[in-house]
Amino acid sequence: xxxxxxxxxxxLTQLETHxxxxxxxxxxxxxxxxxxxxxxxxxxxxxxxxxxxxxxxxDGKEIIYTLENGHLLKPGDxxxxxxxWTRRYRLMRLHFAAEIVLELAYxxxxxxxxxxxxxxPDKARIDFAWPERIAGMLPSLQEQxxxxxxxxxxxxxxxxxxxxxxRYWEIAGFARVxxxxxxxxxxxxxxxxxxxxxxxxxxxxRIEIYLADDQRRA
Ligand SMILES: [Zn+2]
Numbered sequence: 001x002x003x004x005x006x007x008x009x010x011x012l013t014q015l016e017t018h019x020x021x022x023x024x025x026x027x028x029x030x031x032x033x034x035x036x037x038x039x040x041x042x043x044x045x046x047x048x049x050x051x052x053x054x055x056x057x058x059d060g061k062e063i064i065y066t067l068e069n070g071h072l073l074k075p076g077d078x079x080x081x082x083x084x085w086t087r088r089y090r091l092m093r094l095h096f097a098a099e100i101v102l103e104l105a106y107x108x109x110x111x112x113x114x115x116x117x118x119x120x121p122d123k124a125r126i127d128f129a130w131p132e133r134i135a136g137m138l139p140s141l142q143e144q145x146x147x148x149x150x151x152x153x154x155x156x157x158x159x160x161x162x163x164x165x166x167r168y169w170e171i172a173g174f175a176r177v178x179x180x181x182x183x184x185x186x187x188x189x190x191x192x193x194x195x196x197x198x199x200x201x202x203x204x205x206r207i208e209i210y211l212a213d214d215q216r217r218a
Pocket of ligand 1: 169180182183
């Protein structure tokens with residue numbers, strides 16, 4: 001099983017590791033910084049041994065990396081793993097923005113139910129089962145979220161059960177939430193965000209989260 005250094009240190013962008021298994025284009029490695037799609041957070045992009053990774057996917061506690069055609073790697077080979085840090089850091093900022101917004105939504109509307117979430121590098125979205133338009137809540141949600149971001153709280157990330165690879169994040173006095181994603185060290189790293197409501201069908205409400213630097217560019 002690969003040792004997942006993206007949890008211990010989600011700020012690593014390059015790693016010397018070893019190939020542990022090869023099956024055609026699919027390989028496994030002994031240690032990894034390369035996140036595989038999980039909990040709504042998209043996979044990283046990057047290279048292993050200078051070969052582009054086409055797909056990273058979880059298989060139980062293992063992560064299978066599919067490389068571009070023609071790699072010559074064998075089990076035991078030392079390889080350098082590199083991830084696209086611009087993409088990953090945007091995913092981490094939007095992921096944590098979504099964590100904050102979700103917690104605040106639960107507080108404002110205790111009966112609300114999350115039915116989906118997706119974190120991409122350009123925006124995050126959270127879908128709720130909720131019979132009313134959520135738009136009226138957004139200014140208050142945004143203001144509360146920005147206050148938590150501005151307070152630059154420490155974010156603790158750790159195992160609740162190491163054998164089962166169960167993780168959580170915590171901001172003391174705010175929330176402790178189970179999640180296996182990659183989390184920032186400080187809430188201030190999220191930066192300024194904007195929220196939008198999307199209509200996605202009867203009884204469903206979507207909140208989209210953007211990084212404000214993008215909104216200004218658009
Ligand atoms: Zn998370």
